Amino acid sequence: MYENRWFSVNLADVELPDGRHLDHFLIRLRPVAVATVVNEANEVLLLWRHRFITDSWGWELAAGVVEDGEDVARAAARELEEETGWRPGPLHHLMSVEPSNGLTDAVHHIYWAEHGEYVGHPVDDFESDRREWVPLKLVPDLVARGEVPAANMAAALMLLHHLRHTET
Secondary structure, eight states, X not given: XXXXXXXXXXXXXXXXXXXXXXXXXXXXXXXEEEEEEBOTTSEEEEEEEEETTTTEEEEEOEEEEOOTTOOHHHXXXXXXXXXXXXXXXXXXXXXXXXXXXXXBOOOEEEEEESOEEEOSSOTTGGGOSEEEEXXXXXXXXXXXXXXXXXXXXXXXXXXXXXXXXXXX
């Protein structure tokens, strides 16, 4: 029905298990690569940004679409550097999630690194109001207060909190 370089909107004829048919819209999206760093102080690098669609502010991880032919982990590292100014060390795959699989086929691949190197002011600094190191121990409270509104980001941060909390 509609297509551009970012997404396409399609109408599918869905056959239900009982044989009935219904029309269902679906949005096909490019894969998304997400990344962050957790430093030695057990702080996670976050972005405070505004989302115009929901007119809300919240903490997020650096993220962006995977370009055609691009390795997902490399895309995650690229997005982190472009949006935060930090180049990650070796990335570890944390999780892959489908944030809205009843409407889209988007898969968000989330990575993290145990260290990073500050390489300068972020090229894409317009994407966030600020970038901060936030103690992982605060993550459950941030999520509970609605300060991490995106479900994929909340899930990733809670898993990082769990992994790092049980390590220390």
